[in-house]
Every structure is written in C-alpha cells, then in structure tokens.
Amino acid sequence: MGKRKVFTKTDLSVPQIEHSLDTIGNVVILPEAIPPKNTMVTFGHNSTNTRGFDFARWYGVEVDAITYACQRQIERFLVGQDSTASITTVVSYCNSGLCRFLDYCVLQAMAFERTLTLNDVNRMLIDGYLGHLFGQGTATTNQKSCYAKTKSVLLALAQRGLFPLVTSGDEATFPRNPFPNSNRKSKGETALSKRERQGVAAALRQAIKPLWNDDTIITGDLLVFALLVIALHTGRNTTPLLEMGRNCLRPHPKDDTVFLVLWKRRGYNFSKVALRAESKGDRVLEAMPAVRINVERLIRRVMALTEPLDLEAPGSFKGRVWLYRNPSNNKVVTLQENTLNRGIGRLVVDHGLKDSDGKPLRINISRLRKTFANRIFELTDGDLAITASALGNTPRVADQNYLAPSESARRNWQFMGEILVEELLAATIGATYKENPLGRCADPVNGQFAPKREGATCMNFMNCLRCKHYVVTAEDLYKLFSFYFRVLAERSRMDKRRWAREYAHIPRLIDHYIIAEGLRRGTFKAAAVDDAREHARTQPHPFWSVDLIDSLEAFYE
Known part of the structure; x- marks a missing residue:
C-alpha cells in the first residue's frame, strides 16, 4: 500500500503579503492590496505605553510596496510567525527601527523621482540608511540599535523571498559589521558604592513600612518600593520581576528556604534564586545585610494584599503579583517600566538620595543587579563561580559584564x-x-x-x-x-x-x-x-x- 499524502493546512488568519512574480521572477505587490483597509497595527498589552502603530503616513508617498510588506511582517510577528519576539520587542521594531527606515525610503524616492519597490532593498539602500542614521548625530549605540531593529524586519522578509538576499561578498545585503568596536563606546551601568547601597537600603526600609499596616492602600509607588527591595536582594532583571506570577514561590529541599522562580522570556527558561524563609529570629539575608527584611515574607505580604484585585484583573494581567488600582479610572493595572521609573524618582526625591558628587542618585534595576553581583563576589572572597551562579549567568558573562575592579x-x-x-x-x-x-x-x-x-x-x-x-x-x-x-x-x-x-x-x-x-x-x-x-x-x-x-x-x- 502506497504512502498516504499529507496535506499541509494553511491558517487563513495569518497575515499574508498579496503579491505575484513578474516575468523575471521579481516580487510585485498587487495594486489592489495597497493600502490595506486598516493601516493601524494593534499591539495589545505590553510593558511599554505603545498600544498601536499606524503605517498610514508612509502610504501614497512612493514607498507603498515596502511599507505594505513591513506592516504585514509586523502583523505576522504579533501572531507568532517567523519569529518568537515578544510584543515589547515588536513595538521597538516599529518605534525605533521602521519609522526611521521608512522615512529614509521616502527621501530616496524623492531623490530618485520614482517609486521604490522591494527590489530596491539592496546593499546600496542599506548603506545609505546607515549613513542617514549617522547623519542624525545620535550616539553610535543608538544608531546600532535602530539598525538592528530594522534589520530584524527586513531579514524576515528576505528569508521569505520577498526580495533577493545576498549573504556574502561586497554586495551582501546587510554588511557584516557596520558598527565595529561599538561595545567600547558605551558605558554600562556601575554598581552602587557601599555608602550609596546603604542609603538606598535605609530608604527602602522606611518606604515599605506602610505595607505592614492593616488599613494600607496598595499604590503603584508602594509596589515599586517592594519590587526594588526584591531586586536589591536577588539581582533579578527588570522584565522577570515585573512579570512575577503568583506562583513564584516554590518549595525548597531545605525547610528554612524557598525558591523564587521567575520566567526569563529572552532565554526561554526559568530563573531560580533561593530565599530564606521566615523564622522566629527574623534572620538577615546574607546577600545584603544592610536591609533587615525577609524577602519571602515581603512577597507573601504583597500577594495577600493584591489577591482581591486578581479577580478583577483583565486576562493579560491575571496571575500577576504587582496589581493595583489606577487612581484615574479605578481599573486594575499592573506595574510597568514607566511606573517603575516614576516610583524610583519619588524615592530619590523623598529620601534625598545623593551620589558621591552630591547629585540625585541614579537608581535602576541594572544598577541594583550589578550591586548584588559585586556584593556576592565580595562576600565569597572573589569566587567567580558562586557569583555567576547567583546571577544565573556563565562565569565569563558575570566577570565581563557585572564585576567591577576592586x-x-x-x-x-x-x-x-x-x-x-x-x-x-x-x-x-x-x-x-x-x-x-x-x-x-x-x-x-x-x-x-x-x-x-x-x-x-x-x-x-x-x-x-x-x-x-x-x-x-x-x-x-x-x-x-x-x-x-x-x-x-x-x-x-x-x-x-x-x-x-x-x-x-x-x-x-x-x-x-x-x-x-x-x-x-x-x-x-x-x-x-x-x-x-x-x-x-x-x-x-x-x-x-x-x-x-x-x-x-x-x-x-
């Protein structure tokens, strides 16, 4: 009996680019498809304030085919096609990459006095785009970021055959290294000094006191302060902390210890860190002795206070820890990066936190993570393996990116x-x-x-x-x-x-x-x-x- 033929099912809901091939094999976008009925791409909930991106201003200006292909590709990303990028990443593709690229394409169309098509996306156009970014006078790291976000969209189109992709040689569509030594031109975050760390710890200790009151009202700032305490003690990254779920505390083989488990979207893996469970002696966390607080108890307190809000939370927020009511409309929302930044600003102002130069202390999660790393390195007498394990990194990454010279x-x-x-x-x-x-x-x-x-x-x-x-x-x-x-x-x-x-x-x-x-x-x-x-x-x-x-x-x- 012959082998049965299997027919592949096509999901008609996945955005497609309506096109045909001309006599020499070039892609031609069907005129009736441009512009699409809806030029607005809706993102839904994400960690930014952007909920949509409108491509309308790039239609009717001689770059319709490129604009249409880019819009459809963004829509495909949002339904999980061609990439596993998060919604926040796709938002950055539009806000930081495509908006600049499409603006440049409009300038090129005006210079050439003709309509640009997908076949014009070649090395000459990419080199011109890189020069355009350079001419805007922004930092090299910003140029690199804009280019990388643009390339992610264009590369997905090329891999699907929408325009020819040259992978090697002088005519390679995308230059191999357009920003050499760019890592040397950027300064990473630095760890807080001992005095700064102690000042932040003391300020946070005062700031989270209302959490233990019986009549406390959960606000965004109060949740931000609690999140900063956890960041200071565990060295976790921003997004895993913001997306912390209500099942984040898991049993540990030791009776006096629990695991804090967070999901790392970029690594598609869970990050685990051991926390001391609450004890009668109110033991001090060994990683940050300046803050006499039990992190496990703090997390459980926040979850208890926000549990009633979880019943009202919309689907995208359900199961999150950092829930509170928006004072403007009384709707249940969750902490986002902009809320986090505003709360940090209030902490610095209210407690008069200053750096060594007398300027307002700059605090963010990256600095707290590096502070945590250097504190672990110090407490373990320079044991790189233990420090890397505490961070969830390899020793090479921990040493290169997190540890400061003694x-x-x-x-x-x-x-x-x-x-x-x-x-x-x-x-x-x-x-x-x-x-x-x-x-x-x-x-x-x-x-x-x-x-x-x-x-x-x-x-x-x-x-x-x-x-x-x-x-x-x-x-x-x-x-x-x-x-x-x-x-x-x-x-x-x-x-x-x-x-x-x-x-x-x-x-x-x-x-x-x-x-x-x-x-x-x-x-x-x-x-x-x-x-x-x-x-x-x-x-x-x-x-x-x-x-x-x-x-x-x-x-x-």
Missing part, C-alpha cells in the same frame, strides 16, 4: 610613573634603605603603606611599585624579575579578566617605567638586566616561588 586594583591603576621613576633613580640610595623581597625600602615600619603599628613591619609588597619609599638598584633586579614572573604565573591560576584588572599593570610598569627608564639613564646595564631576567625566569627568588606563596592576594591590603 579598590586595590583601582588604586594600582592610578600609579604615577614619573614620581616612581624619580624616587627609584634618586641619588640618595644608601645604607638607610632596608632590603625587602622586591627591592629596598626607606621606611618599612612607618612607610606609605606600612601598618604603622609598634613592632609591625610592612608586608604589603603588592603596593611597593607605587610607594614613595621603594627603590631598586642593579643588585635588586633578580628579586624584581622574580616578582615579575610570579605575577605572570597568576594568569593560569585565575579568571583571565580578573587577572587583567588586578595584575596586568604590574609587569607593564616594571617593563615600561623601571627597566626602560633605568636603561635610558644608565642606572642599569642591558647585560645585567638580561642576566637577571633569565635567572629569575629559570630559578626565581625563593620568596616569590609558587611553592612558598600559594596566592599573591596575601599581600593585598
């Missing part, structure tokens, strides 16, 4: 080379200098980085290179190079990015300041330098042997 590393990077050169090449080197494992020191008891305690000698050798009491002579080169190679050996013992932050400057300073300047002034002879370097490489000074000292961190203050 205070000692920042001080080392501020080393003043010229001052050091003058000191170590001064003509006053003599009997007053005491030997140490790195060279010689004028005052190992009361020196710049000495403990300055009776009977205590300075062992802070990691700071020798920037200490005004440190000097090195030709006889000390062996010790100096032994330390040099010991620092290089640390690369294989720790994460490479951490080594680059905290140690990489040391060999560079030795090479470019001490040795180079000593050779230039004749203080060191080239042969002596080479001999000391080779001796230290093959037989390092016993003090800087790996067998003797397990970690150089022992010499950090």
